[in-house]
Amino acid sequence: MTYDLLIKGGTIATDQDIFDADIGVRDGRIAAIGRLDAEAGDIIDASGKYVLPGGIDSHVHISQPSGEGIVMADDFESGTRSALFGGNTTIMPFCLQQRGQSIRAAIEWYHGLAAGNCYTDVSFHLIISDPTAQVLGQELPAAVCDGYTSFKVFMTYDDLRLNDAELLATFDVAREFGATVMVHCENEDAIKYLIAKHEAAGNVTPAAHATTRPVAVEREATHRAMSLAEITGIPIVIVHVSNGATIEEITRARQRGLTVTAETCPQYLMLTAADLDAANWEGAKYVCSPPPRDAAEQAACWKGIQSGTFDLFSSDHCPFRYDSPDGKLNPKGARNFRHIPNGIPGVETRLPILFSEGVGKNRIDLKRFVALSATNHARTYGLYPQKGTIQVGSDADLAIWDPDHTRTIHHRDLHDGSDYTPYEGLEITGWPVSVILRGKVMMRNGALQTGKGEGRYLYRK
Numbered sequence: 215m216t217y218d219l220l221i222k223g224g225t226i227a228t229d230q231d232i233f234d235a236d237i238g239v240r241d242g243r244i245a246a247i248g249r250l251d252a253e254a255g256d257i258i259d260a261s262g263k264y265v266l267p268g269g270i271d272s273h274v275h276i277s278q279p280s281g282e283g284i285v286m287a288d289d290f291e292s293g294t295r296s297a298l299f300g301g302n303t304t305i306m307p308f309c310l311q312q313r314g315q316s317i318r319a320a321i322e323w324y325h326g327l328a329a330g331n332c333y334t335d336v337s338f339h340l341i342i343s344d345p346t347a348q349v350l351g352q353e354l355p356a357a358v359c360d361g362y363t364s365f366k367v368f369m370t371y372d373d374l375r376l377n378d379a380e381l382l383a384t385f386d387v388a389r390e391f392g393a394t395v396m397v398h399c400e401n402e403d404a405i406k407y408l409i410a411k412h413e414a415a416g417n418v419t420p421a422a423h424a425t426t427r428p429v430a431v432e433r434e435a436t437h438r439a440m441s442l443a444e445i446t447g448i449p450i451v452i453v454h455v456s457n458g459a460t461i462e463e464i465t466r467a468r469q470r471g472l473t474v475t476a477e478t479c480p481q482y483l484m485l486t487a488a489d490l491d492a493a494n495w496e497g498a499k500y501v502c503s504p505p506p507r508d509a510a511e512q513a514a515c516w517k518g519i520q521s522g523t524f525d526l527f528s529s530d531h532c533p534f535r536y537d538s539p540d541g542k543l544n545p546k547g548a549r550n551f552r553h554i555p556n557g558i559p560g561v562e563t564r565l566p567i568l569f570s571e572g573v574g575k576n577r578i579d580l581k582r583f584v585a586l587s588a589t590n591h592a593r594t595y596g597l598y599p600q601k602g603t604i605q606v607g608s609d610a611d612l613a614i615w616d617p618d619h620t621r622t623i624h625h626r627d628l629h630d631g632s633d634y635t636p637y638e639g640l641e642i643t644g645w646p647v648s649v650i651l652r653g654k655v656m657m658r659n660g661a662l663q664t665g666k667g668e669g670r671y672l673y674r675k
């Protein structure tokens with residue numbers, strides 16, 4: 215048998231090129247690309263379809279400890295299954311170091327949750343919430359050397375935020391050991407000030423989540439994070455950018471010579487603050503940070519996607535159940551927006567939304583879709599060219615898309631552990647129909663082909 219799998223007749227797209235060719239897969243890797251007439255263990259007819267690199271979602275929260283009484287709706291099984299059905303073959307969830315916890319203990323615990331449960335490959339970012347001398351001097355450098363080469367730090371949330379001195383010290387470790395730093399940029403003191411004012415006025419519905427986190431909160435923190443990166447001499451990743459003023463700050467920092475990687479997410483293209491104002495506390499379904507803005511900011515984010523300002527399009531999948539005492543409508547969250555857990559589901563809908571709204575509506579071409587959905591994630595986080603492209607020698611991680619298939623998003627058709635989607639009722643044209651992970655057909659014509667456990671952990675250089 216020449217190939218284990220032959221994908222015939224499709225249109226292949228990478229971030230550089232679009233061409234018609236077959237793909238031969240052997241031992242989990244791409245063995246040949248061209249007009250291939252050879253024997254194969256399995257053949258997929260991809261005529262009329264696009265064959266794209268499997269999506270890489272580099273911003274996903276799964277089973278992350280989220281405060282007393284709050285439970286994330288996805289574990290590794292449901293989260294990676296949902297990711298797979300959304301055309302992804304790799305996701306990058308966050309391994310949270312809780313305050314007082316060693317990095318090693320956090321990593322071991324998180325591996326225990328993932329092992330044997332994944333439908334996609336996974337690789338962890340760390341979240342550093344307690345940068346003690348021991349953590350910065352020994353544990354974090356050791357973790358980076360062990361292949362945990364990226365971490366996120368927060369400028370908001372009481373139990374996660376770092377002050378400027380802590381950010382500087384943490385950035386310094388990243389510089390010394392060559393790690394990649396992702397920053398959640400929102401000014402916590404400004405948010406606290408606004409929350410106090412809102413509460414004093416009795417303004418505590420989900421809509422207040424947006425008005426207590428206005429654009430200036432994000433813009434200022436982004437400017438500060440980039441300035442601290444400039445001072446310490448590190449490149450920086452600014453995650454989940456929601457608006458034009460923040461994009462302008464990023465553009466200015468780049469003009470000064472700073473290396474900034476910028477990410478945006480579907481919620482900043484498709485949702486607005488008006489969604490948070492939905493009747494009967496349904497606005498809680500859309501509470502995420504930074505909050506969705508308005509039509510003008512959506513347009514600014516689309517422009518950033520088209521112009522190349524944004525390198526990454528991620529889901530920031532952070533799923534909680536809506537109608538549940540451990541989710542959005544927990545006893546306190548059902549009375550005051552301040553206690554609604556932040557985050558929305560989206561790992562399965564990320565790429566169909568970008569395909570339908572982006573490629574389908576001629577806002578971006580297919581090469582840009584591939585860059586935003588896979589290649590740039592692999593390059594940014596040290597997985598390229600094993601992942602994120604279609605070339606001989608790369609892992610055979612492939613998603614076959616039917617560009618003409620139209621279906622409306624309903625949560626009942628999705629595969630995550632939440633009980634809603636923020637995109638209920640959105641009509642999408644262009645869906646992944648088959649997904650291949652390291653040569654194994656995981657999903658075929660919309661049907662799951664394997665049990666859990668095919669996904670592997672990816673250590674990075």
Ligand code: URP
Nearest residue numbers: 398502503530532556557
């Ligand atoms: O609201 C959000 N984005 N929750 C997830 C955690 C984070 O900040 O990325």
Ligand code: ZN
Nearest residue numbers: 398453454503
């Ligand atoms: Zn964040």
Ligand code: ZN
Nearest residue numbers: 273275530532
């Ligand atoms: Zn996030």
